[in-house]
Amino acid sequence: MISRRVDSMGRIVIPQEMRDKLGITHDTLMDINLRGNKIELKKSGLTCAVCGRRGEMLDDTGVCISCAENIAAKFMEGFSKEA
Numbered sequence: 001m002i003s004r005r006v007d008s009m010g011r012i013v014i015p016q017e018m019r020d021k022l023g024i025t026h027d028t029l030m031d032i033n034l035r036g037n038k039i040e041l042k043k044s045g046l047t048c049a050v051c052g053r054r055g056e057m058l059d060d061t062g063v064c065i066s067c068a069e070n071i072a073a074k075f076m077e078g079f080s081k082e083a
């Protein structure tokens with residue numbers, strides 16, 4: 001384990017050897033998730049199954065937050081028409 005201090009901007013440097021091992025370079029998009037009391041950092045390789053854009057995904061659904069919200073809104077719209 002390697003310990004690093006968080007700077008005044010909340011940033012932390014990922015050790016070079018870890019970046020090299022995972023192919024993380026300047027400008028690599030990273031996913032950041034809070035899991036309980038741990039922060040999980042993951043190289044983002046995911047594109048949304050609906051819109052095809054890269055962005056913040058809704059957990060492991062393969063759908064981005066924006067599309068998930070649109071799907072939920074359409075679902076609720078349909079649901080209210082049936083009532």
Ligand SMILES: [Zn+2]
Pocket residue numbers: 048049050051052053063064065066067068
């Ligand atoms: Zn999407």
